[in-house]
Amino acid sequence: MAELNGKPVGVEALQSLALTNYGHFTSMRVEDGRVRGLSLHMERLQRDCETLFGAELDPERVRDLARRAVPSNGAAVVRVTVFDPDLDLGHPGSADAPRVLVTSRPAAGLPLPPIRVRSRTYTRDLPGVKSVGLFSSLHHRRTAQLDGFDDALFVDGRGAISEGGTWNIGFFDGDQVIWPESDCLPGVTMRLLQHSHAHVTRPVNLADLPRMRAAFATNAAVGVRAVSGIDTIVLPETHPVIDALRKEYLKVPGELL
Structure with missing residues (x-):
């Protein structure tokens, strides 16, 4: 599952992320719709967005988008990546309109081996x-x-x-x-x-x-x-x-x- 601002992400947006490699993210383990330290994850996203883009990030909007990637039950790792698909490699100072990419993958069983x-x-x-x-x-x-x-x-x-x-x-x-x-x-x-x-x-x-x-x-x-x-x-x-x-x-x- 991969969505950008709630819509299926296109190749161009992913290409931009891959080639410029400028952005930030957080990964959350979601178990039956709940996240340990969710408020801390949201604080991180807001803080890093201000640092990298000088922009405010709405945590409620992020939660809405992340919920779309959560299975109805069980555990998954949901990653929220914030980046600007329109970033110009020669003029990164103009990148001030970040978007939210949400991806998910199955979570491994705990505990993991040493x-x-x-x-x-x-x-x-x-x-x-x-x-x-x-x-x-x-x-x-x-x-x-x-x-x-x-x-x-x-x-x-x-x-x-x-x-x-x-x-x-x-x-x-x-x-x-x-x-x-x-x-x-x-x-x-x-x-x-x-x-x-x-x-x-x-x-x-x-x-x-x-x-x-x-x-x-x-x-x-x-x-x-x-x-x-x-x-x-x-x-x-x-x-x-x-x-x-x-x-x-x-x-x-x-x-x-």
Whole structure:
């Protein structure tokens, strides 16, 4: 399913998005018509639309459009992408009339299996914006997979950990849950967990990993997923803290889309 402003999307509009690669999005896991953190997803879309296009986005209109992609029952991942099909590559300053592309796909069953990740030195452009510019993230993911890992974990030039390509990461040091203090996208799932589970936010470096007892990845599509290894560091595939975070996340009431 793919609709642009509530109508079947044409090739020209998709071609514009593919060739200019300028826009932003959010992905929501919809279960029986409800979304955990729906208001946070709408806040993100409004904030990023102002940043990239200097335009206001009506969240009620977005919800109306997104509802068209939701199955009558079961779970799906609905992606809302905001871009301007008329953007001129030579004059992006004129792009101020963004439209809403809604797509959907089946949601995977939870929980997903653990992942092993490889650290890569990289900081996204405008890390606070969930942009459609995924080239570097996917390149690092591909490189990690070719080296036998599942995904890439981003660090800065000093080894400070920030985020994965499409997910946040958290740690447990035996006493408390730790979210890295860094330039990264504040994910909706991460924010929901921060409201439901005691934690601290502080810098986490690669050198700190031998002292960690568990690590986990979070985003709206996967919920809470164990990270079983980072580079040569082996971490447990299961841990009571990860189980507790999953249960707390699933208890978060969904908002009606």
